[in-house]
Amino acid sequence: MAAAPRSRRPFPKKENGNPKSKQQKQQQPQPAAKRQMRSRDAAERSAYFARREAAAVLRKVLVGDATRRASASIKSLVYGPTVRNKKATFALICQTLKYLPVLKELIAASNLLSNKWKKQEELIYVTTYDILFGQEVAMTGTVEKFLMNLKDALQATLAKLLVRENAKSVEDLLRHNQNPAVNKPRYIRVNTLKMSAESAMQELEAVNTVVKDDIVPDLLVLPSGTDLHDHPLVASGGVFLQGKASSMVAAALCPKPGWDVLDACAAPGNKTIHLAALMEGKGNIIACELHKERVMRLEDTIRRSGAPRLSIVHGDFLDMNATDSKFSKVRAILLDPSCSGSGITTERLDYLLPSYSTGHENDAANTQRVEKLAAFQTKALSHALSFPAVERVVYSTCSIHRAENEDVIKSVLPLASSLNFELATPFPKWPRRGLPVFEGAERLLRTDPAEDTEGFFIALFVRKCPTNGNAETLQQPDTERSLSMCRRTSKRRMPLTCTFKKMLLYHAISQIRTSGKRKEKGKGACSKTTTT
C-alpha cells in the first residue's frame, strides 16, 4: 500500500489571486476561530497521513507474518528512516492489529472488500479502526468518505457480534491480544561516552522513578510503561533504550580500553556502542554488517553515540579473512548473529500478529528455519574462534531454542578446545544457566522471557593461553585459576610456539601474585567472569 500521492492534495488548496470582496472579508473568521480552524486542519492532515503510513507498514507486517518471512519487527519498520510521523503511526498500527480480529469480522459481514477496495485492504482496516474505536475521522480521503457513509451499518454489525459472543464490550472480544509483559520494567543504558549514570539519573528523576540495575553497570531501571522515545536524552544519544539481557553481552565480553575488538554482526549497533563505552572510546572497533539498509541504521546509532575510532565493514563476516593483517590484533569478538528471535516475541509485539493465536513455533517451516539459522550460527562462531590473536569471544542470541544455543556451543567445543579456549562463566551470580545438555553447560547464561522480559542466551569463550603473548588478558577478574590451568595444560599439550609465551605468562603470574592480589576481584566497569 503506497502512501497517497502528494500531488493529488486531498486538502483544499488555499485560494490565491483576486483580492477578497468586502462581504468575503466580513465573513472571515476572527483570529481565535482562525487559529482553531488551522489547528483542526493540521490535526486532520496529520491523521490522514498517519493512516496511510500505518497502512503501508501494516501491509509489510501482515505479509511477513503470513509468509513467516518478516524482514523486521513492527518497531523496526516504524522507527526506520521512511516513516515520518512515527509516534502516531506506531500507535495506529498497534491498535489496528489489536482490533484486527473484530475488524475482519465486521468487514467480512459487510462485504466491504470488493475488488475495488481489496487493493487498499490495510487502509480499510486502519480507517475502520479509526472510525469505530479511534478518533472520529473527518471526510477527507476517498476511503474515509466511503467508510464514514457505512459507519451506522458497521456499528449495527458490531452490536450483533457482541450479542452473538455474549460480550459486554469489545475489550471482552480482544482478551487474547493483550500484552503479556504489561508489568515489566523499562531499561535504559547510559552512554558513558556522553554522560555518567549519576547525571542521567538526575535528569530522569525529574519525571520518573529511576534505580540502578543490580548487575549490569550503567543500566537504569524505570517503571513499566515509561515511554522515553521522545526524551531529549534519547535523541542526543546520552542514553539508549536497551534491555537488560542485551546489555549483558558486551559487559560479559569485557574488552579493555585500547584493545582491537570486532563486532561480527553489528546492526543496529546497540552492542557495538556499548563496547565503545566499556573501552572508554580508546582502541579500535570494527563493526561488520551484511545488509546495506542495516548498515545505515548502524551508522545512525554510532553517530548518535559519539563513539570514536569505529570502522564499519559492509560485508559478510564469514568472508573476513581471519589471517589478514588487519585483524592480527583483534583480541575480542562479539558475535550476536541473526537468530529466530523467539526470546523477544513480546518485545517484538508478536502477540498482536494473526499467527500468534494459531501458534507456529513447532510447524515444519519454523523448524527448518531454526535449523538453517543454527547452521549459520555454528559456522560464524567457529570462524570467530579462528582469529589468531583473539582471547575472548562472546556468543549471544535472543532465542530460547536449544538448537540455536546450547547445541551450537556443543558443536564447536572440540574446535574451541583445540584452539585452547574454554567456557567462562559470565555473571556468576546470575541464577539461570544453560540447559544441562553437556558437561559445563552451567557456565552458559540464559534469561527467561517471562521472568526477565527477554529470552537471551550468552556464552563466553576465553583463551587459556593467548597466542599473541598478551598476558594482560589474564588479569581479567577471576583468572588466577585460568592461569594455573594454562601452566598445567602447557606441560601437557601447549604447542611449541607457546613456550616463549609460557615464560611471559610465568612472569605475569608472579606479577599478579605479588601485586595483583591487592586488586579487588571484579572491580571496574566490566562484569565478573569466572573460568573453570
Ligand SMILES: C[S@@+](CC[C@H](N)C(=O)[O-])C[C@H]1O[C@@H](n2cnc3c(N)ncnc32)[C@H](O)[C@@H]1O
Ligand atoms: C541480531 S542482529 C545484531 C544486533 C546487534 N548486535 C545489536 O545489538 O544491535 C544480527 C545482525 O547480523 C547481520 N548479519 C546476518 N548475517 C551476517 C553475516 N554473515 N555477516 C555480517 N552480518 C550479518 C544481520 O543483518 C543483523 O543486522
